[in-house]
Amino acid sequence: MKPSLSTKQLQLLDTAESLFSQKGFDGTSVRDIAEAAGINTAMISYYFGSKEKLMEEIFERKSLNIKEKVANLLKDDSLNPLEKMYSLVDMYIEGILSRKTFHRILLCEQIINQNPSIITMLDKMKTKNSEYINDLIRLGQRKGLFKKNIDIPMMTNTLIGTVSHTLVNLDFYKTYHHMEGLKDEEFERVVKKRLSVHIKNIYKAILTHES
Template sequence: MKTDLNDKQIQILEVAETLFAEKGFDGTSIRDISKVAKINIAMVSYYFGSKDLLLESLIKHKTGGLKEQLANLLEENLEPIEKINKLIELYINRINCNRGIYRIMHFEITTKKNENIHHYFTELKKSNLKSLEIIIKEGQAKGIFRKDINIPLITPTIIGTFFHFQMNKDFYEEILGLKTDTLYNNYIKTDLTKHIQQTIKALLIYEIATKD
């Protein structure tokens, strides 16, 4: 992903992400960010102008790459179901590696305090949905995917399953024996991702009648 941000700006954004996720946006001040980042308060204002604009920059920095990845996926020479599986891998890996920013975004979208962020995320979701629609319609045209798919509900099925797993982390760590962060994250990359892929495949593919 190309970026116009310099190393110092990226450092500030990374510190801000950590603090926003831990203390909340309202509970974090520019002074807090500058102290942890070990820079002058004036530098934060110079680069981003305000805390609201810093948050906007953070969200765009963390989410912008997915649009580019989906565009590349559409051009790959793969069967529709293979593209769907890769799309699921992209979604799960991206969310799992950026849990903090998605926690922040969920709060901001729920409260609708920042109209710019709400508008940006709405347009991002529309763009991502368009990529999903292209893949599914390709599969429908080939007679592989069902014609009655409720496309807008596919994404919440993918993401909702991940967030349920994440919100009940202690429970799943105990019953699945995931005693370390490495085991937990590996389970997400393999077993959970595969489960979601199988679930989505069952929603997309025509059922094959079998003889008794």
């Protein structure tokens, strides 16, 4: 069991997360983080052991863990398989967009991938998430509601890829649709809604339409 973190440590994690998302892991020095957090440079090694361990801590705390939610989803008899997929889509949209900063880091780190500990974490996460979607889609197929021959990872790629690419180009999206005047929360609400409709349309088409 890990010891729980103090307020200062949590605040330090937030500061680091913010800087990592702007300048990358290698582009952010422990001095940058310490200065931005208003603490002594030595504290980062002191609190977390090293800069790498700090990053790992961020990943451990922020990694999406949809296990429980999906388990509930699978058991929920009030929803048909397509509705369950819809629910899953919304869970991902919410999970990614409400962790914008962290997800930007994740997008880089899964490419650059230098820290073995993080590689392991990411691999586990991908596998887990994939299994849940598998279960959900197979359920729909068994019930004859979804088509056969679904390329399941490709479904995931479209779901996560679309949300991620939207996240990275949020500013462009805002400008394109002339929503510069909207408050941040309002804009985020709109984006989530549109992503939801957009991806659900796609999922419905792929899962149920004749091709």
